Amino acid sequence: MIVAVSRIWRLMALLMPLGALAPQATTDPSLPPFGRDTVLVYRSSNEKEGPFIVRIATFAPDRYIEWEDATTQGTVFMPAKLVSEARSLVNYQLFEAGVDTRGKDATTLWISQRIFQAMKGSSKIKFTIDGLPATVTMLGNDHLSIEVNRTEKSLPVIKTKDDRGAERWFLDNEENPLLVNLQVRNYRQQLASITTDRANTLRWTKDKKK
Numbered sequence: 779m780i781v782a783v784s785r786i787w788r789l790m791a792l793l794m795p796l797g798a799l800a801p802q803a804t805t806d807p808s809l810p811p812f813g814r815d816t817v818l819v820y821r822s823s824n825e826k827e828g829p830f831i832v833r834i835a836t837f838a839p840d841r842y843i844e845w846e847d848a849t850t851q852g853t854v855f856m857p858a859k860l861v862s863e864a865r866s867l868v869n870y871q872l873f874e875a876g877v878d879t880r881g882k883d884a885t886t887l888w889i890s891q892r893i894f895q896a897m898k899g900s901s902k903i904k905f906t907i908d909g910l911p912a913t914v915t916m917l918g919n920d921h922l923s924i925e926v927n928r929t930e931k932s933l934p935v936i937k938t939k940d941d942r943g944a945e946r947w948f949l950d951n952e953e954n955p956l957l958v959n960l961q962v963r964n965y966r967q968q969l970a971s972i973t974t975d976r977a978n979t980l981r982w983t984k985d986k987k988k
Contacts, residue, residue: 809926809933810974812837812954817973823966830967832887835983838953841888844983853983856885864890866906869960887957889948894955897936897948913941919950922958925971935959 816834828848836842839858845851856864866884884906889897896903901916917937923930934950935958947959958969973979 809931809949809951809954809972812974815974815977815979817971817976817979818956818969819971819973821968821970823968829970833979833981833983835980841885842983843887844981846981851981854886856888860885860890861888862890863892865892866909867893867957868908889955889957891952891955894948894952897938898952907940907944914938914946915940917945920947922947924958924969927973927975928971933958 818832820830833844841856844853864885868884868886921932922935935947936950937947939945945961949956
């Protein structure tokens with residue numbers, strides 16, 4: 779099954795602006811550890827577009843996930859070395875419909891710990907995004923309301939903007955620097971919920987990727 783790159787790009791654009799923070803959210807920066815059966819659900823600013831769902835089979839030291847949208851699915855494997863040291867981030871290249879893909883030089887959804895540490899130590903850094911050199915400016919820290927195990931929580935985030943105008947936010951967590959917001963022009967997608975307390979969530983992944 780072939781999916782247009784533009785469609786997958788839209789699916790990977792993440793999170794609504796901070797103005798959408800729920801006022802009733804519990805101000806609690808804690809987040810349950812991610813692991814097998816963690817489920818992430820992203821919702822688009824386009825109401826006609828269905829959710830993008832990520833299910834984690836292995837979180838550490840390697841990262842192995844399955845993903846699906848309304849019509850397609852696949853899996854992505856990121857070796858531990860990339861999770862720790864990758865110097866590149868991709869938004870859609872690893873999400874090929876019906877295919878098991880393996881990160882070779884870059885991570886997706888999460889930045890590496892190396893890039894996260896650089897962000898925390900500088901107001902402007904350079905790394906590769908979607909195969910192109912990018913200069914990324916730190917916009918500051920804030921909190922974002924996300925449903926965690928059916929309870930609204932206010933989680934700390936780092937906000938960034940690259941020199942092509944794309945704005946990205948990541949969880950402010952070195953062990954789990956998840957991309958929770960990407961705005962590209964007028965399109966956004968929101969991480970609506972995180973679930974870590976339900977078993978047997980995986981649809982087709984039975985064993986850890988070798």
